[in-house]
Amino acid sequence: xxxxxxxxxxxxxxxxYVAADGFVYECGIRGIFRKKRIIPTIxxxxxxxxxxxxxxxxxxxxxxPRRNSLIRPKVVNIDCAVITFAAKSPDINFDLLDKFLIxxxxxxxxxxxxxxxKCDLNNEQKIKEIYEPVYSVYHVSALENEGxxxxxxxxxxxxxxxxxxxxxxxSSLINRLIPNGEQRQTGExxxxxxxxxxxxxxxxxxxADDEGTYIVDSxxxxxxxxxxxxxxxxxxxxxxxxxxxxxxxxxxxxxxxxPDCGLKAEVGKNISPERYERFVSVYKSLENKY
Ligand SMILES: Nc1nc2c(ncn2[C@@H]2O[C@H](COP(=O)(O)OP(=O)(O)OP(=O)(O)O)[C@@H](O)[C@H]2O)c(=O)[nH]1
Ligand SMILES: [Mg+2]
Ligand SMILES: [Zn+2]
Numbered sequence: 032x033x034x035x036x037x038x039x040x041x042x043x044x045x046x047x048y049v050a051a052d053g054f055v056y057e058c059g060i061r062g063i064f065r066k067k068r069i070i071p072t073i074x075x076x077x078x079x080x081x082x083x084x085x086x087x088x089x090x091x092x093x094x095x096p097r098r099n100s101l102i103r104p105k106v107v108n109i110d111c112a113v114i115t116f117a118a119k120s121p122d123i124n125f126d127l128l129d130k131f132l133i134x135x136x137x138x139x140x141x142x143x144x145x146x147x148x149k150c151d152l153n154n155e156q157k158i159k160e161i162y163e164p165v166y167s168v169y170h171v172s173a174l175e176n177e178g179x180x181x182x183x184x185x186x187x188x189x190x191x192x193x194x195x196x197x198x199x200x201x202s203s204l205i206n207r208l209i210p211n212g213e214q215r216q217t218g219e220x221x222x223x224x225x226x227x228x229x230x231x232x233x234x235x236x237x238x239a240d241d242e243g244t245y246i247v248d249s250x251x252x253x254x255x256x257x258x259x260x261x262x263x264x265x266x267x268x269x270x271x272x273x274x275x276x277x278x279x280x281x282x283x284x285x286x287x288x289x290p291d292c293g294l295k296a297e298v299g300k301n302i303s304p305e306r307y308e309r310f311v312s313v314y315k316s317l318e319n320k321y
Contacts, residue, residue: 032080034092038190039075040236040245047071047091049079053241056081056089069094073234073247074107074190099138101192104234104249111142111186115195115204118170119153124196129309130255131194132166136268137260143270144169144185146193148200151175161303165271173203183208183239190236190245197251205248209239215248262317266294269310271302287311 037051047058058079060071071077076095082088100107112135116123128145135143144167147155151172162168167185171178186208193201202215236245266272266286278293279286286294298307 032082033084034078034080035089036095037077037079038236038245039071039073039077039091040238041073041233042071043233049077049089049091050236050238051079051089054087056087058089058091060091064091064094072097072100072105072107073236074109076108099140101138101194103252104192104194104247106192106234106236106247108190109138109140109192109247110189111144111191112138112140113144113146113182113186113191113193115146115148115193115199115201117149117152117199118147118155119149121196121198123147123155123158125305126309126312127196127253127255129306130257130313133257133260133265133268133313134255135194136270137257137264142189144182144191146171146182146195146204148173148204150177161305171204173200173207176207179204179207186239186244186246188243190247192247192249194249195251196253199251201251202248205237205246208246209237212237212239257313257317258320260317262314265310265314265317269306271306272310275301285314287314 035051037049037056039047040050041048047060049056049058056079071091071094075097077091078093079089079091082090097107099109101109114128114131114135116128132143145158145162146169147158148171150170151174159168169178169182171182193205195201202217206214234247236247239246266276272294275294275297279289280291281289284292286292298304
């Protein structure tokens with residue numbers, strides 16, 4: 032029996048679909064997984080035993096260690112998070128944008144991109160000023176097919192998740208990024224259908240090319256909880272804070288009201304006042320969570 036390494040791209044009704052060597056294998060899992068309550072998760076790197084080459088049937092033998100894991104959508108081993116907002120309709124909610132960034136940082140996703148869609152409606156520059164020094168920012172329009180190639184070249188060879196609020200155009204962007212793929216439902220009608228069904232949409236790695244590029248769509252949500260983040264780790268979730276974290280008088284400085292805080296000394300210089308304010312606000316919400 033041949034064994035192969037592959038990637039779990041989707042799961043339907045207890046069956047798992049694994050991409051390996053340019054093919055997709057329909058896989059069951061070894062009983063030991065159920066016994067040990069190990070649940071294969073979309074994005075998993077796996078080892079499979081091929082049972083039939085002709086029917087592309089196999090069994091998952093082993094799940095390799097995970098590098099990171101997202102909760103919503105439930106997917107693991109992400110290379111890149113594309114935090115997607117719209118330049119207008121809906122307007123950018125900066126509190127929410129920072130929460131998405133904090134979560135992505137907390138999940139140890141190294142490559143984090145901010146994508147502002149609908150730039151045909153508004154030319155948002157503030158984003159660039161605040162975030163460009165720390166994150167790659169792409170201004171795109173799914174409607175006018177603008178900036179798509181630039182974004183796509185960033186995603187090449189990676190597994191990326193498009194995350195962001197409802198209605199910003201994530202699915203519309205994916206239809207542009209993968210023009211030959213099965214087109215995704217977009218717009219208010221698709222959301223009404225989703226709401227009506229009361230089902231979680233299937234998470235799936237969408238194949239963008241033959242070079243290992245995959246994109247994951249996710250249903251938009253309008254609120255995010257950060258309650259699982261230990262309060263002392265919040266400071267590390269603001270990437271531009273990192274160079275200044277060792278410069279405070281007190282080792283356990285919270286960077287809130289302490290004297291001689293090396294971080295606060297940078298606010299208005301190398302740290303944007305708005306980002307610092309949102310750090311304080313999230314910090315206080317974590318303090319009050321019980
Ligand atoms: N003007 C403009 N409208 C856009 C653009 N991209 C998407 N839209 C519209 O925005 C609406 C929402 O697009 P979707 O792709 O469904 O948004 P989504 O982020 O997938 O939304 P959810 O699936 O609910 O999370 C649709 O009516 C799109 O036609 C754009 O670049 N410019
Ligand atoms: Mg969508
Ligand atoms: Zn400090």
